[in-house]
Amino acid sequence: MNIKRLxxxxxxxxxxxxxxxxxxxxxxxxxxxxxxxLLTDILRYVVLTVGWMIFSGPTNYMSLATAAxxxxxxxxxAVFNGPLPFVAVIIIAGAVSFVMALVVGALTLRLRGVxxxxxxxxxxxxxxxxxxxxxxxxxxxxxxxxxTESTQTAYYAxxxxxxxxxxxxxxxxxxxxxxxxxxxxxxxxxxxxxGINVVLTKVMVFAASAFVMGMAGAIIATRRTYIDPGIxxxxxxxxxxxxxxxxxxxxxxxxxxxxxxVFTYLGELLLTRFPDLYMLIFGVVLILAIAFMPRGIVxxxxxxxxxxxxxxxxxx
Amino acid sequence: MxxxxxxxxxxxxxxxxxxxxxxGLSLQxxxxxxxxxxxxxxxxIGSFVTFWLFGSTIHLDPLVSILITAPLTFVIxxxxxxxxxxxxxxxxxxxxxxxxxSMLASFGLLYVVQNIARIIWGSQNYQxxxxxxxxxxxxxxxxxxxxxxxxxxxxxxxxxxxxxTRMGKAIRASSQDPxxxxxxxxNINSVLAVCFGLGVAMAGIAGSLLSTLYAIQxxxxxxxxxxxxxxxxxxxxxxxxGAMIGGVxxxxxxxxxxxxxxxxxxxxxxxxxILLLLVRPKGIMGK
Amino acid sequence: MHLLEGEGxxxxxxxxxxxxxxDFYVDQGExxxxxxxxxxxxxxxxxxxxxxxxxKPGRIIFKGRDITPLPAYxxxxxxxxxxFQTVKIFADVPVIRNVMVGxxxxxxxxxxxxxxxxxAEEALEFVDLTPLKDIxxxxxxxxxQKRLEMARAIASEPELLLLDELMAxxxxxxxxxxxxxVAQLRSRGITVIMIEHVMQAIMxxxxxxxxxxxxxKIAEGTPEEVAAxxxxxEVYLGEECDA
Numbered sequence: 015m016n017i018k019r020l021x022x023x024x025x026x027x028x029x030x031x032x033x034x035x036x037x038x039x040x041x042x043x044x045x046x047x048x049x050x051x052l053l054t055d056i057l058r059y060v061v062l063t064v065g066w067m068i069f070s071g072p073t074n075y076m077s078l079a080t081a082a083x084x085x086x087x088x089x090x091x092a093v094f095n096g097p098l099p100f101v102a103v104i105i106i107a108g109a110v111s112f113v114m115a116l117v118v119g120a121l122t123l124r125l126r127g128v129x130x131x132x133x134x135x136x137x138x139x140x141x142x143x144x145x146x147x148x149x150x151x152x153x154x155x156x157x158x159x160x161x162t163e164s165t166q167t168a169y170y171a172x173x174x175x176x177x178x179x180x181x182x183x184x185x186x187x188x189x190x191x192x193x194x195x196x197x198x199x200x201x202x203x204x205x206x207x208x209g210i211n212v213v214l215t216k217v218m219v220f221a222a223s224a225f226v227m228g229m230a231g232a233i234i235a236t237r238r239t240y241i242d243p244g245i246x247x248x249x250x251x252x253x254x255x256x257x258x259x260x261x262x263x264x265x266x267x268x269x270x271x272x273x274x275x276v277f278t279y280l281g282e283l284l285l286t287r288f289p290d291l292y293m294l295i296f297g298v299v300l301i302l303a304i305a306f307m308p309r310g311i312v313x314x315x316x317x318x319x320x321x322x323x324x325x326x327x328x329x330x
Numbered sequence: 331m332x333x334x335x336x337x338x339x340x341x342x343x344x345x346x347x348x349x350x351x352x353x354g355l356s357l358q359x360x361x362x363x364x365x366x367x368x369x370x371x372x373x374x375i376g377s378f379v380t381f382w383l384f385g386s387t388i389h390l391d392p393l394v395s396i397l398i399t400a401p402l403t404f405v406i407x408x409x410x411x412x413x414x415x416x417x418x419x420x421x422x423x424x425x426x427x428x429x430x431x432s433m434l435a436s437f438g439l440l441y442v443v444q445n446i447a448r449i450i451w452g453s454q455n456y457q458x459x460x461x462x463x464x465x466x467x468x469x470x471x472x473x474x475x476x477x478x479x480x481x482x483x484x485x486x487x488x489x490x491x492x493x494x495t496r497m498g499k500a501i502r503a504s505s506q507d508p509x510x511x512x513x514x515x516x517n518i519n520s521v522l523a524v525c526f527g528l529g530v531a532m533a534g535i536a537g538s539l540l541s542t543l544y545a546i547q548x549x550x551x552x553x554x555x556x557x558x559x560x561x562x563x564x565x566x567x568x569x570x571x572g573a574m575i576g577g578v579x580x581x582x583x584x585x586x587x588x589x590x591x592x593x594x595x596x597x598x599x600x601x602x603x604i605l606l607l608l609v610r611p612k613g614i615m616g617k
Numbered sequence: 618m619h620l621l622e623g624e625g626x627x628x629x630x631x632x633x634x635x636x637x638x639x640d641f642y643v644d645q646g647e648x649x650x651x652x653x654x655x656x657x658x659x660x661x662x663x664x665x666x667x668x669x670x671x672x673k674p675g676r677i678i679f680k681g682r683d684i685t686p687l688p689a690y691x692x693x694x695x696x697x698x699x700x701f702q703t704v705k706i707f708a709d710v711p712v713i714r715n716v717m718v719g720x721x722x723x724x725x726x727x728x729x730x731x732x733x734x735x736x737a738e739e740a741l742e743f744v745d746l747t748p749l750k751d752i753x754x755x756x757x758x759x760x761x762q763k764r765l766e767m768a769r770a771i772a773s774e775p776e777l778l779l780l781d782e783l784m785a786x787x788x789x790x791x792x793x794x795x796x797x798x799v800a801q802l803r804s805r806g807i808t809v810i811m812i813e814h815v816m817q818a819i820m821x822x823x824x825x826x827x828x829x830x831x832x833x834k835i836a837e838g839t840p841e842e843v844a845a846x847x848x849x850x851e852v853y854l855g856e857e858c859d860a
Contacts, residue, residue: 140604300438
């Protein structure tokens with residue numbers, strides 16, 4: 015939007031980012047197995063969280079349809095991977111999710127606030143039961159097998175989708191459409207009367223966010239041999255990105271990325287160390303995060319930093 | 331004709347249960363603005379406490395156990411609101427933010443409650459054998475009739491509570507206009523906590539009754555949360571009488587679909603739900 | 618040809634007519650005052666012109682074109698901007714970017730970011746908010762927020778501006794300032810329709826006044842004519858006594 019001058023801090027940040035991506039892209043040559051798998055998983059949640067935030071962050075429309083778009087990616091992979099090259103499968107998955115989001119977006123325009131959240135929640139559940147029923151009638155089975163890809167291939171694919179997602183998020187934020195989305199979130203009526211095509215803006219950005227979710231789904235599916243609707247459309251996939259974004263803080267893009275990384279790692283740790291208490295601990299952390307860190311980790315860090323510098327803390 | 335009669339009767343019976351499952355959520359959202367995703371978990375808690383009391387040495391009658399599950403779940407709900415949700419209210423700049431945060435926090439609650447229950451009771455199916463014989467003539471299971479009776483009694487008691495008592499009036503006032511109610515001397519925080527507690531207690535009571543009708547397991551909560559959400563939207567968010575009507579409508583829809591194609595019941599629920607949200611988001615009873 | 622024209626504009630809420638069969642027009646360069654007691658349908662009429670609501674039945678014609686079926690954002694881009702009785706600003710967004718929204722999206726032609734910023738700065742200068750341009754709009758006082766809305770509307774380069782109670786709650790000095798602002802709008806070639814309860818101000822500044830009561834147009838004419846109209850006096854005296 016406004017031309018940002020490249021201050022030394024910005025140069026440093028860009029340099030750091032570049033180093034991070036170089037390390038990430040060289041990683042599979044240095045180490046194998048668990049770390050790569052874990053990183054793929056983290057990157058998946060970075061994609062889902064940032065993807066979710068592209069739309070829901072500025073507009074305050076809490077979408078719980080992430081699992082629906084992500085799960086569609088699973089099924090596209092199950093059907094097409096093997097017959098078609100992996101790259102094509104990923105793009106088709108994104109495209110199908112995109113179109114689905116266009117339709118959903120066009121239908122849900124009248125709904126606001128909690129109604130939108132409930133609608134998208136119900137949509138995910140409905141897609142689950144429809145797929146289950148279709149599978150029962152057509153294939154007579156509950157799940158499907160997926161042609162797998164190697165750990166490395168999946169990792170690189172996810173890294174590229176992550177970069178695409180982050181670039182898209184930055185471009186939208188910086189562009190006039192970022193301001194339009196923000197205006198819609200603040201006062202939709204005033205946005206419309208100021209000349210913003212509210213409907214088109216919302217639907218297009220909602221669909222763009224679904225695009226990356228579908229791609230992430232297709233990639234993750236190839237890391238599993240077997241999928242079923244319960245796995246593909248798990249409600250956790252809808253709620254986690256919201257929590258990760260909240261946990262990290264939604265003021266900028268760093269927050270969601272940190273949130274996704276911390277939560278994924280924490281989840282992984284709990285699942286391996288305390289499988290019986292995993293949900294309990296996770297739930298408690300989550301509640302505490304919502305109750306005591308209203309602006310997320312990044313907000314908290316800013317506040318602490320502000321205090322150290324003797325200021326009154328970051329402005330709300 | 332017999333088919334239609336049976337569909338209507340079983341639909342009504344099921345609808346009564348659905349209504350009971352939903353009234354609590356309607357109250358929580360209508361007055362407190364909490365879209366409680368963990369609602370079904372408290373139904374599960376009610377079921378398991380009833381099951382546990384029934385199976386224990388005192389062999390407590392499931393209906394009598396309501397006298398224990400209701401206050402127990404009420405206290406849980408009251409405490410949750412007085413701590414967690416009040417904090418969220420205090421830290422949220424707008425109602426929209428609070429609605430979002432409280433829905434997410436309740437998702438965390440779902441995890442916690444379900445995990446605790448799983449530690450105690452595991453994840454297998456249980457069944458409370460109670461009055462599961464049919465009434466002569468109509469082929470209606472006795473426990474369903476009893477459940478419907480309890481639903482009606484609770485509905486009436488609750489209606490009287492809202493219409494006649496001081497707390498009931500405060501609740502109604504707060505649901506209409508919290509700010510003015512606050513100015514008129516209603517202690518909003520205590521009303522909201524009581525309301526949330528009542529909502530959870532309704533879930534507990536529903537759980538006690540459900541344990542006599544169906545097999546129970548610790549993961550049963552979510553399906554009832556979903557039913558409650560559908561019914562509440564059907565009847566209009568926040569309308570208690572709407573929840574009753576919505577429950578019956580969904581019950582009959584459910585039985586009609588089940589008659590033709592049982593595997594489509596769930597899809598039919600969601601379809602009704604989604605269509606309704608699109609056509610009449612304020613519900614059948616909404617203005 | 619009139620700049621804007623309404624034919625038989627009607628809108629019911631439930632069984633009640635909020636606006637009932639109102640014909641009106643405004644000419645290029647005019648300042649049209651819209652007055653009437655509370656609940657007379659003035660804001661509803663603004664909502665109908667700006668397509669927040671659709672007239673049923675009735676037609677709204679702008680520069681000879683029937684704009685009744687158009688959505689709100691297109692109305693704005695065609696050149697009809699508005700402010701709101703209860704302010705509707707983007708509270709968490711800096712003041713300047715509030716105004717940039719109007720400049721970027723409201724003009725109907727492509728505006729670069731740099732141009733938009735420049736236009737926004739001009740508009741803020743016009744409403745005297747330049748020193749506050751970088752703070753969040755929510756931190757402004759109510760009177761400032763009203764001016765911010767006006768700046769946002771101006772930034773969209775309107776030919777017609779709908780001002781809904783610009784002067785409500787202002788001190789006498791501020792009212793005088795606001796009046797000179799409106800007069801300046803006219804000198805910039807912007808036609809104005811304004812709803813106002815501050816009688817002195819609207820009588821002084823308007824070229825023509827339309828009086829609504831219970832959704833119906835009960836009088837129309839120059840301020841002097843309207844002030845002398847017995848029906849208007851009756852409506853207003855009744856209102857004054859209640860207030």
